[in-house]
Amino acid sequence: MTLKESLWDPVAGFGVTFRTMFRKVVTEQYPFEKQPTAPRFHGRHQLNRWPDGLEKCIGCELCAWACPADAIYVEGASNSPDERFSPGERYGRVYQINYLRCILCGLCIEACPTRALTMTNEYELADDNRADLIYEKSDLLAPLLPGMEQPPHAMRLSDDEGDYYRGTYANPQFAADFAARRAEGAGASE
């Protein structure tokens, strides 16, 4: 054994250890201390609402067709004058996302024509059984903000669903009141 092998190599072998000992610790104490994600982090999905509480989802299934992992299941149904869940003809009667399959790629939210589907920053999606990782519509729907009504109910912002999609509400006072509530810190639905 040479002098280098007997004296220097053992010291060199601990080189990384010695260098790291004096650096700032970067270990995160998750789950006791949770770090905020990047603002555009792809987390759990959310089904959004219009300012009057109606659902933005029209049950078109475009998100399901766009999904490369076959993680979304949608069944649309027709609104009726007595039971309306969204503006226009159709709404999503059944909406499921299977988080055992989802790779959080975001292609589904790109496909959605009404911005009904967006993604939150929520990333704690682990569970101890398979059934609870299939999220139902009730798990994904955005909460009702102050002033919103739980569907089914009539269209409050306009009689024309096109006004909803264009943001040109025939009832501008409702929209203004809603914007004011948001500004007061009620939170955003999308």
Ligand code: SF4
């Ligand atoms: S994020 Fe990607 S994998 Fe997940 S449901 Fe949407 S399209 Fe499918």
Ligand code: SF4
């Ligand atoms: S979330 Fe969007 S794309 Fe998916 S069914 Fe509803 S409206 Fe269509």
